[in-house]
Amino acid sequence: MRFTLASIAAILQFTAVLAAPADLQKRASCTLTSFSNLDTVKSSCTTITIGNLAVPAGKTLDLTDLDSGTKVIFDGTVTFGYKEWEGPLVSISGTKITVTGSSGNLLNGGGASWWDGKGSNGGKTKPKFFYAHKMISSTITGINIKNTPVQCFSINNSENLTIDSVSIDNTDGDVTDGGHNTDAFDVGSSTGIIINKATVYNQDDCLAINSGEDITFSNGYCSGGHGVSIGSVGGRSDNVVKGVTVSDTTIIDSENGVRIKTVYDATGSVSDVTYSGITLKNITKYGIVIEQDYENGSPTGTPTSGVPISGLTLKNVKGSVTSSGTDIYVLCASCSDFTWSGVSVTGGKTSTKCEGVPSGASC
Structure with missing residues (x-):
């Protein structure tokens, strides 16, 4: 059988068509509104929009090990079921990950269910909120967080991570036996971290840097906590x-201002x-x-x-x-x-x- 240039081109085109669905699937844009679909969305989508979502008790909104370049968009209200456990409630990792929040987005930690005035020093076992671990050359922009059970952001083993225009509002914890150890940003073993335009209302450190190099915190507003801290080291x-x-x-209405x-x-x-x-x-x-x-x-x-x-x-x-x-x-x-x-x-x-x-x- 003889093959002409035209026939060879046709065969190649047909082969490409057969391969296309799998490639398109990997590039798909998906909306997550049911927690049961989380694994499927992670494996098949490089733009993940999270709408109104209920995360079951004792489960993590696990967005770790995302493909390089994945975009995550919070576009609704995320809530978390109550259970005594260490968490985290949210975890994201990967390289060149872009996390953004649409207008009106909210991650509601439901902290009042755990608050007992003891934070991580006793009482109920309380989940940490948001692990930004091993985020490399990535950004988190414009997300709104409310009522974390204890510490909010844990930034660890990350490089060149920018967090911009994030709000953390734990004012509901300003009551007897309320929020405690509700650090906004805890940084450890990380390099090239930029936190800009953070608005924080909490009951502990607005920023606590335990270890790391080349870290910038700018244009912040910190209310009700323990100040902007280096340490404890x-x-x-x-x-x-x-x-x-x-x-x-x-730094306003806080126990401390500048703290080392x-x-x-x-x-x-x-x-x-x-x-x-x-x-x-x-x-x-x-x-x-x-x-x-x-x-x-x-x-x-x-x-x-x-x-x-x-x-x-x-x-x-x-x-x-x-x-x-x-x-x-x-x-x-x-x-x-x-x-x-x-x-x-x-x-x-x-x-x-x-x-x-x-x-x-x-x-």
């Missing part, structure tokens, strides 16, 4: 924080940290607090030098502390190369317990 497998910038951020805490008798390091353009309002405990004696809930009062703090710049950090609070508290055993300019924190008490205050700082 020490006692983990990774205890190095380097190259952090916190800028143009308001290293763990008593631990090892590690904190270096090259800058807070600039920080506005403090109605801070109830410490406007600025730097302590090297941290133990969960009960600092020792005796600083240790195993986690030195060096290269700390405070520039234009200004605002008010309540009369029962303390403007600035520094307790150091190994602090060096501090540069403070335009620092003005007033309204509270002047500490009589500062120790080891390095040249360039004041207390």
Whole structure:
């Protein structure tokens, strides 16, 4: 049998048609409104729109190991059933993943079902909310989160991740036996993290960096929590924080404003940290607090030098502390190369317990 160029072309075209459905399936855009379809959607769709969705109790909205370039769009209200477990309620991982929220989107953690005033220190076992683990060269933009049972974002082993214009509203937890340990962003073992325009109402750290390098938090609004924190640093497998910038951020109605805490008798390091353009309002405990004696809930009062703090710049950090609070508290055993300019924190008490205050700082 002889084949002409025309016949060969026809055969190739027919073969391509046979192959096309599988290829198209991998590129499909899908909407997820039933949790039972999650695995199918993950395996066959590279644009995943999540509409109104009820996640069953004890289950994770598991969007891990997504294909490179996958888009996830939250386009409705996501709710989560109640169960005492560690979670997470949402988990996303992959490379070049784009997560966005459409207008009116909401991830409602239903935190009131778990809240008992004890957070992760006892009482009910409470699920963490959102794991952004192993997200590489990815973005999370414009999602709205409400009432997390405990900590919200856990950012770990991620690189070049940008989180922009995210809101976290846990104001319903501002009651007796309410929300506790509701950290907004916990960062560990990650590099190149940018958190911009976050709006946070919670009952713990707005930001807590436990380890990592090249981390930026900018244009934030933090209300009701424990401030914008480095640490606690020490006692983990990774205890190095380097190259952090916190800028143009308001911290209001919170226990602390600017905060650095290293763990008593631990090892590690904190270096090259800058807070600039920080506005403090109605801070109830410490406007600025730097302590090297941290133990969960009960600092020792005796600083240790195993986690030195060096290269700390405070520039234009200004605002008010309540009369029962303390403007600035520094307790150091190994602090060096501090540069403070335009620092003005007033309204509270002047500490009589500062120790080891390095040249360039004041207390």
